[in-house]
Amino acid sequence: MKNRIPDLRAERAWTQADVAHRIGVSRQTINAIETGKFDPSLPVAFRLARLFDLTIEEVFTDA
Secondary structure (H helix, E strand, O other), X not given: OEEOHHHHHHHHOOOHHHHHHHXXXXXXXXXXXXXOOOOOOHXXXXXXXXXXXXXXXXXXXXX
């Protein structure tokens, strides 16, 4: 699953650790999601979308 998390983080000058802390996961989890090694659970996907004030579809794509 592709995602826009690196770009969204860069727009806000946030590190992976910043995002992880804000949604309650590890930095390694954010790294794995960003690199496509791990697809987030639905609750984590919702927390990421809310964090960036976007819909899940605006953060993640299945293509």
